Amino acid sequence: MEEDNQSLMELPKVNLEGVLARLPLQSLLVCCCVSKSLLNLIENDLDFAKEHFAISESQLMIHSPETTSFHLIDLDADATPGFGTRVEIKPNFNLPLHGFEVADSCNGLVLLESVDMVNGSHRCIVCNPVTGEYIMLPETKLLSRYATCALFYCPRTNQFKILRAFHQVFSLEGHDLGPGLDASLDSDPDLAVELDPSSDSDLDSDSASELNLFPDYDGNLDSGANTDDSSLSSDSDSDSDSSSIYSESDTMGELLVGGSDSWESLGNLPFSPLTIYSPCYLDKATHWLCVEESVQNLIVFFNFESHQFGEIPAPAHLGKTYINAYWLVALGGFLSIFDSFTTKEKFDIWVMKEYGSWTKDYVIDTTAWGAFHRDLFYKPAMCRRNGEVVMISEEGYILFYDLSKKNGRIIKHRRIDFPDRAVVHTPSIMSLRDAMRDSNMRVLNVASRFGRPELNPHSYLEFAGTFSE
Template identity: 60%
Template sequence: MAADNRSLIDLPKLNLESVLMKLPLPSLLVCCCVSMSLLNLIKNDSNFAQMYFAKSESQLMIHSSLHSNFHLIDLDADTSPAFAELVEINPSFNLPLHGFEVTHSCNGLVLLENCNLDDDVHRCMVCNPVTGEYITLPESTVLSRNATCAFFYCPISNQFKIFRAFHRVYRPSPNFESLLDVDPDPEPDPLIELDLSSESTASDGNGVFDSDTHTEDSHSDTDTDTDSDSDTDSNYSESDAMGEFFLGGSDSWESLDNLPFSPLTIYSPCYLDNATHWLCGDESVQNLIVFFHFETVQFGEIPGPAQMTKTHAILPDHVNLVLLDGFLSIFDNYSREAKFDAWKMKEYGVKDSWTREFVIDTTAWGVYGLYYSFKPAICRNNGEVVMVSGNGYIIFHDLLKKRGRIVRHPALELPSTAVAHTPSLMSLRNVIRGSNMVVLNVSPRFSQSDLNSRNYLELSTAFSELETADH
């Protein structure tokens, strides 16, 4: 009888780990509340964390810029009508600070950025939202605009690395006019770099920079809005592009010379083989795709499909880089109306190896014009491509079976971002061990009831390209 009353925690460790390894993340987090022994195994055992991460698949992370939380969506959740009309999304996590946006996710860690036009300082944080840990990175000594980052974390070396491209900003000297009155003969440079060691304007939490809208000349005399006021206080040239590199645990950013492209011309980051790739519309760059390699700290470029020109590289709403079956791929719905062409580069760096692998007929979705607002977020191992839309919809499209479903997620109706994220139980303290960085904590589970109404999925419709063709 005593044997029948044994609890889960009485199992040998190997058997217990085998059981826990099969649990989804929400159930695993519930187990942390059962006993200290389970908590220590799940959240404090680095070997278990590595094994759990190795078997995990990427999920869809929706972050609302209006709230410091994100929803992690289990893409295997059953949203069929027979299961439930609404499917609650658990877990939902807090993020550290308002004013920061999720921009990248890599191997369980998340990069958050804040670009404030009031002080021209670009700030970064690295966070593991599952454990609720985050660190604030040192600020650069260079003022910046139009910052674009790439983020890489290697679980094997246990190091994260960040590349940042931006336009260098100069501010007029506050004593420039008085200098001219005293000595009019010399020709001093009125633009000097601001010393960040002095106090700077604090972020108001709302100054998240949109690189698509702030590209006007900084000598504007208008004062109709805050952004134009800020521009009159600083100067930058779009030809003065810089790059910086940060290695986790360092005390400062390292300057990179000879940035080969403007940060305003790159978008749709895609990670492959220790490198971040972007589509690039910079006319000074010959090829369609540029990359930065984190191991060699070098830039490069590779060609796109022969059918694509630089025009395709300046259409972030229509052309996107993704990873499909482990290959660098492009989803294009600019070249053909109401269709997505999925191109795959079967031999890395070889232009002639680009092949149109799939064609997605968006008319099967049953919503006219809806395809214009969709972007591919994840290409899954089961053959599904997951696309998201700012009007509140997520599409699961099976590329092989040519069918799928449309799911509604209300949080997408807010200003939000969606990235692929693989949840990790690895403590951020292990990642920065031996450095001077301070790990802070935020409650990993939110408890604000007013957000619960947006924390669900709802099946909208199912579709089939084959059925559409028959009709």
């Protein structure tokens, strides 16, 4: 009888760690309140943190820059369709980093960026929202606009790398023009053009387009960075443009390796950050769909080990005209394309199991979603280990579709309003100080999340319905 009443703490250490490692993050944080020994194990044991992360599955994380909150959605929270009540989503994390937005997530770390379109500045932070720790990355020396970033982290070497693609801004007054630019302006005075819409310049819009002084795309593509100029006042825009010029030929790339105090130049990039979207990380490389006509293939990538860019041909029938109806997703360890344009009211899923060779492995009939199909724009977010595809809509609906059973369920979350950002994130309890062990960067701590789980989250999930083809 006494043996039946044994507490969790009486288990052998190896068994205890095995049980705890399989708990979701919310339950694990609650365990921190049980005893000091559990708190010490969960908060300070690096081996346990690595084991928990290896077992953990990716979740959806919604970042609201206006409230500086990270809202983690447990995708198993709605496992019982008949619950009929609201399910609170815990925990919420708060980092007082106003002006920063989520750019990317990788291996439990989140890359945040702050873009100042007026002054052409771009700042980046790497953080772990679970532990409340963050690192301010070195500022780039080049002025830039329309920057987009990708994050890579290698647990084996405790090293992270960040790719930064941007349009370099050439300042005509008050800023360092960058190496070699002074000489260029001296040799070609036509480069020194003031983009002041209020001036009496003889340069019309057609001529400006030929000189690539205006971007070819409106910046609304989901490339992982905020490229919307609408928040800037006309006066600020005029002041900025009147003292700077940029062109397609000035599309630059930089790489930051963890531990370095400066960015390494990658030179001119083969594509503009305004022409890539739907980032997908797979096999040590980040892939994007690319609409730039000068790029031959539909898919481009950057390999974080070789530091090389490359291209991948898409299925022959896919073109760049309707690329906003395609999405890149990692499916079963392979690169896949979700195509919602070719076959109306269906998602055709093309999978590349061999380089350049695509097969249409799945078709999702969206008409089976009933009322949730009409007038709702769904974007594929991720594929889970159990074979479910997760899609999200701006209206706040999260859809789960089982590829093998051809059925699914829909849950309701609060509306995702711009600049809110939903990203795939695997939570990690590993301290950023451990993750950056060989880095000379200073780790800052906002507030520990351990032992203080958030019990009053402002958001919730509601069961919306099921469907079957």
